[in-house]
Amino acid sequence: MLNIGVIGFGYWGPNLVRNFVSNEKCSVKMVADKNPERLKLVKKLYPSVNAVSGEDKIIGNPGIDAVIIATPISTHYALAKKALLAGKHVLVEKPITNSKKHAIELVRLARKYKKILLVDHIFLYHGAVNKIKELIDKGDIGEIEYFDSIRVNLGLFQQDSSVIWDLAVHDLSILDYLINEKVKSVIATGISHTKNSIENIAYLTLKFKSNRIAHINSSWTSPVKIRQILIGGTKKMIVYNDVEPTEKIKVYDTGYTMQREKALVDYRIGDVYIPKFDQSEALANLTKDFIRSILTGASPVSNGERALTIINILEGAQASIKANGKEVFLHENAEHK
Numbered sequence: 052m053l054n055i056g057v058i059g060f061g062y063w064g065p066n067l068v069r070n071f072v073s074n075e076k077c078s079v080k081m082v083a084d085k086n087p088e089r090l091k092l093v094k095k096l097y098p099s100v101n102a103v104s105g106e107d108k109i110i111g112n113p114g115i116d117a118v119i120i121a122t123p124i125s126t127h128y129a130l131a132k133k134a135l136l137a138g139k140h141v142l143v144e145k146p147i148t149n150s151k152k153h154a155i156e157l158v159r160l161a162r163k164y165k166k167i168l169l170v171d172h173i174f175l176y177h178g179a180v181n182k183i184k185e186l187i188d189k190g191d192i193g194e195i196e197y198f199d200s201i202r203v204n205l206g207l208f209q210q211d212s213s214v215i216w217d218l219a220v221h222d223l224s225i226l227d228y229l230i231n232e233k234v235k236s237v238i239a240t241g242i243s244h245t246k247n248s249i250e251n252i253a254y255l256t257l258k259f260k261s262n263r264i265a266h267i268n269s270s271w272t273s274p275v276k277i278r279q280i281l282i283g284g285t286k287k288m289i290v291y292n293d294v295e296p297t298e299k300i301k302v303y304d305t306g307y308t309m310q311r312e313k314a315l316v317d318y319r320i321g322d323v324y325i326p327k328f329d330q331s332e333a334l335a336n337l338t339k340d341f342i343r344s345i346l347t348g349a350s351p352v353s354n355g356e357r358a359l360t361i362i363n364i365l366e367g368a369q370a371s372i373k374a375n376g377k378e379v380f381l382h383e384n385a386e387h388k
Contacts, residue, residue, distance in 0.1 A: 053077040056109035059121035060084040070338040081109045110137050125211040128153040135160040140167040140345050147358040154362045158355040167344045169351040170358035172224035176336035178329030179299045193286030198265040200280040203273035213250040218269040223361045236380045239371040298325045359385045
């Protein structure tokens with residue numbers, strides 16, 4: 052039985068606590084939050100859980116095996132580092148940190164002390180995304196040519212990170228999970244409509260060494276909520292609409308071929324089918340993976356190295372935005388400083 056401590060009971064913390072409480076292989080012993088009202092809610096919902104005001108009471112407790120960090124991005128590095136140095140396994144909210152330098156340090160600390168470091172890139176545990184990965188890996192879609200995503204809604208404006216660190220990070224994690232090729236370069240533009248200079252709208256174009264391309268549109272200022280990804284393959288194409296309640300994935304037997312000698316394009320429009328996928332809660336799958344990894348020593352799906360790859364792209368995108376859309380080339384090895 053693993054003993055769990057959770058730091059942060061704000062927006063995402065309650066969901067994490069609920070899933071760990073329901074898992075029979077662990078026990079949530081402590082929850083920390085600086086807000087007294089949130090601690091009252093912890094005591095009301097989970098009378099057996101010790102609600103405390105300071106994270107040090109969790110990290111410094113020798114009876115705690117793993118620490119869950121559900122706090123603002125700017126706090127991730129300090130809390131995760133402290134927990135790893137204290138000999139704890141760590142699950143931290145996405146993204147792992149707000150800097151590549153700090154992400155590298157956390158990955159290396161976890162490796163040095165042989166501790167599990169899992170980053171909550173939730174879509175890697177979503178049944179729909181895993182079904183798409185299955186279709187791609189089986190070759191049903193053919194070679195991936197493009198990845199086009201839009202993730203927009205009205206709010207929630209963050210105070211310590213831009214829209215790419217809040218929303219685009221999801222699409223980057225999905226892209227990295229589905230396509231077995233590192234991003235070569237990124238071109239990004241964005242704008243802030245607030246006084247804090249934090250971008251609330253951004254557009255990312257990602258290039259690969261092959262002929263693939265990816266485009267990501269993120270915004271906190273859309274009148275409608277859209278969560279859609281288009282994936283084009285040489286055989287078939289996929290539309291993934293996460294807002295759709297039931298038919299989230301549609302596979303189109305649609306494509307084209309080039310007649311080189313005539314410079315003409317032949318189009319193929321075939322059937323559309325809707326594959327079934329695992330409907331279990333993604334966060335439940337994530338908590339199971341975290342516990343399984345601790346008990347077996349296996350690397351989790353959303354491990355620190357994968358999270359570092361995503362941070363590498365985010366930093367490149369942020370640099371491109373600040374340079375007015377200049378193309379930023381990424382080092383193939385994300386741990387390169």
